[in-house]
Amino acid sequence: MTQEIQDYKLNWLRKKSFQVKASYARVDEYDNWLSEKCDEREWEKSINPEKSEATYYFEKSQTAEKFREQFLGDSRTVDLGQ
Numbered sequence: 001m002t003q004e005i006q007d008y009k010l011n012w013l014r015k016k017s018f019q020v021k022a023s024y025a026r027v028d029e030y031d032n033w034l035s036e037k038c039d040e041r042e043w044e045k046s047i048n049p050e051k052s053e054a055t056y057y058f059e060k061s062q063t064a065e066k067f068r069e070q071f072l073g074d075s076r077t078v079d080l081g082q
Helices: 003-015 024-037 061-072
Strands: 018-023 043-048 053-058
Touching: 018 024, 018 061, 024 043, 024 053, 024 061, 053 061
Parallel strands: none
Antiparallel strands: 018 053, 043 053
């Protein structure tokens, strides 16, 4: 990941992002889907192996909704905006 992409992500992560929690067991599947469907600047993830949980952060609510619908059968998102 380039510094330009990291800076871009930090900019929207600090302001407002949309969060989706998912099972850690399917992280490779999630990442592959996101790599095919989304620009790498529009999403980020955090992994908590102790809880077997992955948290995905999205710049746009529409992307979070598509991800949630694809993998969780639900389009509700959590707004982490200030």
